[in-house]
Amino acid sequence: MAFGSVKEILEKCTKDNIEFWQAVIHDDITERGTTEEESFEKMRIMWEAMVSSADDYEPDIKSNSSLVGGMGGKFEKYSEKGESYCGDFVGEVIKYALEMGENNACMKRIVAAPTAGACGVMPAVLIPVFKRNMADEEKIIKALFTAAGIGQVIAERAFIAGASGGCQAEIGSASAMAAAALTFIKGGSNEKITFASAMALQNLLGLVCDPVAGLVEVPCVKRNVIGAMNALSCADMALAGIGNIIPLDEVIDAMREVGESMNVNLKETGCGGCANTPTGIRIKKELMGEE
Amino acid sequence: MNIFDIMGPIMVGPSSSHTAGAVRIGLITKTLVGGNVKKADIGLYGSFAATGKGHGTDRAIIAGLLGMQPDDMRIPMSFVVAEKEGLKFKFENVNIPNAHPNTALLHVENEYGNICDVQISSLGGGRILVNKLNGIEVNCSGEKPTIIVRNIDKPGYVAEVTSMLASKNINIATMRLHREKRGGEAVMVIEVDEKINEESIKWLSSIKGVLNVTYIKG
Ligand code: SF4
Numbered sequence: 001m002a003f004g005s006v007k008e009i010l011e012k013c014t015k016d017n018i019e020f021w022q023a024v025i026h027d028d029i030t031e032r033g034t035t036e037e038e039s040f041e042k043m044r045i046m047w048e049a050m051v052s053s054a055d056d057y058e059p060d061i062k063s064n065s066s067l068v069g070g071m072g073g074k075f076e077k078y079s080e081k082g083e084s085y086c087g088d089f090v091g092e093v094i095k096y097a098l099e100m101g102e103n104n105a106c107m108k109r110i111v112a113a114p115t116a117g118a119c120g121v122m123p124a125v126l127i128p129v130f131k132r133n134m135a136d137e138e139k140i141i142k143a144l145f146t147a148a149g150i151g152q153v154i155a156e157r158a159f160i161a162g163a164s165g166g167c168q169a170e171i172g173s174a175s176a177m178a179a180a181a182l183t184f185i186k187g188g189s190n191e192k193i194t195f196a197s198a199m200a201l202q203n204l205l206g207l208v209c210d211p212v213a214g215l216v217e218v219p220c221v222k223r224n225v226i227g228a229m230n231a232l233s234c235a236d237m238a239l240a241g242i243g244n245i246i247p248l249d250e251v252i253d254a255m256r257e258v259g260e261s262m263n264v265n266l267k268e269t270g271c272g273g274c275a276n277t278p279t280g281i282r283i284k285k286e287l288m289g290e291e
Numbered sequence: 292m293n294i295f296d297i298m299g300p301i302m303v304g305p306s307s308s309h310t311a312g313a314v315r316i317g318l319i320t321k322t323l324v325g326g327n328v329k330k331a332d333i334g335l336y337g338s339f340a341a342t343g344k345g346h347g348t349d350r351a352i353i354a355g356l357l358g359m360q361p362d363d364m365r366i367p368m369s370f371v372v373a374e375k376e377g378l379k380f381k382f383e384n385v386n387i388p389n390a391h392p393n394t395a396l397l398h399v400e401n402e403y404g405n406i407c408d409v410q411i412s413s414l415g416g417g418r419i420l421v422n423k424l425n426g427i428e429v430n431c432s433g434e435k436p437t438i439i440v441r442n443i444d445k446p447g448y449v450a451e452v453t454s455m456l457a458s459k460n461i462n463i464a465t466m467r468l469h470r471e472k473r474g475g476e477a478v479m480v481i482e483v484d485e486k487i488n489e490e491s492i493k494w495l496s497s498i499k500g501v502l503n504v505t506y507i508k509g
Binding site: 002024027028031032042043045046049063064065103104105106107108109110111112113114115116117119122144145147148149151152155156160161163164177213214215216217270287288 | 292293294295296297298299300301302303304305306307308310311338341342344345346347350362364366367415416417
């Protein structure tokens with residue numbers, strides 16, 4: 001049975017004297033009737049797919065609608081000049097977030113984490129960490145289990161689809177998962193992991209899902225950037241010893257409440273927010289006209 | 292949801308419902324008609340019709356009809372592959388009253404001239420639901436091994452089929468019965484826990500009054 005709360009995961013960790021990621025993998029073994037090796041290997045395949053998707057990026061192609069494409073390449077060139085505000089590491093995170101979002105829009109292979117629209121957040125933070133030897137492959141995979149455990153609780157208690165709960169459910173969840181992974185990698189305690197995750201989700205509460213012309217392109221690609229950046233700052237805050245007043249389970253419940261009270265125009269219908277701006281409406285008309 | 296529904300699946304973008312789900316719609320239709328699909332008339336409804344092109348829904352459905360999985364890199368080029376493999380297809384936008392917003396109607400023909408009509412919805416997260424098969428409501432997801440038995444609506448068939456499954460030690464997870472009208476054609480949709488071997492499917496097909504048996508591996 002999937003965990004119904006983060007509290008349950010933490011209790012299992014204390015009771016069995018195991019780490020967060022172990023509680024998650026143990027649960028997966030019972031749930032899917034498999035072995036620890038198989039489950040670990042399966043997660044390794046997810047990681048490999050993230051890395052190979054990053055390698056697959058082509059700066060010269062556009063999506064079908066031509067709304068996105070090339071931003072990752074542009075950002076990389078800019079960042080290499082060394083004049084950005086964000087610096088080398090964060091610059092690379094932004095670049096990967098854009099590239100993954102664009103890969104998805106351009107019908108390339110990605111790993112939904114937790115959804116296709118939010119596929120850029122996890123790899124955007126993990127690939128730069130991996131490339132700088134801040135974590136080896138084994139550690140990254142354990143971090144992915146940590147993140148997946150949190151995502152699973154979010155899916156149980158609330159939702160992870162924009163159509164159900166707005167973008168807070170997609171990018172917000174991805175950001176909460178990524179914050180947990182980053183905190184784990186730097187040796188943060190279980191408590192710090194949940195603080196980082198709670199902060200990340202809390203910061204994105206209320207984010208609406210408003211894709212222009214209903215396509216996972218605008219504002220989705222750039223939302224991956226905010227999801228990744230937010231994860232970095234929240235992980236660093238937690239590692240600095242900053243806690244969060246509202247516990248993670250309660251932040252998840254709040255996300256659900258906010259999502260349920262959100263107007264359907266703001267839940268992936270492509271009728272509100274950015275989609276409903278004069279420009280958004282014009283683009284939709286133009287694209288429909290083509291069909 | 293298991294953790295690999297959260298960290299995963301690996302798929303070709305951009306949308307789990309409009310792309311990955313659309314591939315699965317094609318795949319399950321291919322299983323239902325059997326063999327290689329040679330002709331397909333596809334109707335798109337709702338959000339599939341409105342945003343399908345931008346999401347590659349059309350290419351995804353064709354990819355599925357050609358047997359590609361949702362992570363197959365050839366999905367964006369599926370129209371080219373279709374031409375090479377002799378699959379002729381046509382898309383149009385349709386109106387289906389009361390259908391789920393992401394729904395497709397498919398009329399397909401395989402190499403032996405077998406024909407199949409289905410209505411399938413994409414529910415989100417790549418999951419799908421076969422609403423109708425040849426005009427009869429079946430409402431199955433194809434996630435578990437599923438047997439669809441079409442038979443003449445007369446007493447005794449249900450017992451015969453279930454006792455056969457029991458004798459093979461196959462546990463029934465869910466079972467639904469549908470029919471057009473009394474004494475007409477009826478359908479049993481049976482989801483089971485274990486995979487079923489071909490011999491058992493053949494045996495089911497040989498029961499008198501059973502018109503057709505379809506097996507979805509799940
Ligand atoms: S705006 Fe909607 S479709 Fe785009 S990433 Fe956010 S939740 Fe997904």
